[in-house]
Amino acid sequence: MKQDTKQREDGRATRERLLDCAEALTAAKGFASVTSKEICQQAGANLAAVNYHFGSREGLYEAMLYRVHDRIISQTTLQDIAEGAGTPREKLERFFDSLLWSVQRGGRAGADERAIQVWLREALGNATAFLPILRHLATTKFPWVRKLFADYLGRSEGDPVLYSGILHTMAPILLLNLKDFFPIAAEDEPMRILRDPAFHAAMRMYAFAGLDALKKA
Known part of the structure; x- marks a missing residue:
């Protein structure tokens, strides 16, 4: 029994090492340029x-x-935010905070810079292989995001205005993550600004200004 337990633990450890190494190599040069042997x-x-x-x-x-x-x-x-306590606005604020903090290393969303590098590198450079991943996330995670926006805007899930609100709100946050492809040192002024809580507060204010305009339309 102890031997079986040890084998399972060793197997899980090997699996995690393979994922860690695949991630590190992908962040450096893209998965298509990495061999399984490496x-x-x-x-x-x-x-x-x-x-x-x-x-x-x-x-x-x-x-x-x-x-x-x-x-x-x-x-x-996402599910905890969508089904948790609070008003539709408070829930959407928590969602924004999770994404905005993911821009920072070790942010509250549990993200780090390498994770974002890998995700964007593959999204931008390996579209054929990446598309099935995106389709899977569209059926597992996106419905929770859609619900957060639909509840706040008071729109049905098939309303084009709802998707406009999601797009114009998410696009600037996604753009921030492209910082990992910019030749900016960690101590440079642009990077310092991106890490400033006041910058995040302004981003959230801008997002809600647009969403509130849609609510009144």
Whole structure:
């Protein structure tokens, strides 16, 4: 029994090392430029470990991206916000805070810079492989985001105005994450501003100004 437990623990540890190494190498040069051999060598595992733990190289890719996106914002976090206590505005504010803090390393959303680098690198540079991941998230996480906006705007889930509100609110936040592709040092003025709580407060104020205009329309 103890041996079986140890084998399971060793298996979980190997799986996590493979994900960690795949993520680090993907952040550096993109998954398409990384070989399974490189990942296994860095993880201290044999080449068969990828198929054993993930079924295939594609399975490893999917597992890595799902884990990365959960560090940016998890489905549990979205569900807790949407179903938790508070007014529609308070819930949407908590959602904004989670995303805005994900711009910072170690933010409250549990994100780090490498996670965002991996996500954006693959979204921008590996569209064919990335699209199935996006479709999956559209059916698991996006419905909670849509509910938060629909409740605040008082719009049905099929209303085009609702999607306009989501798009114009999310686009600036997504743009902030592109900072990881800018040649800006951590101590530079633009980076300092992005980390300033006053900047985040202004971003949230801007978002609600647009949403409130849609509510009155």
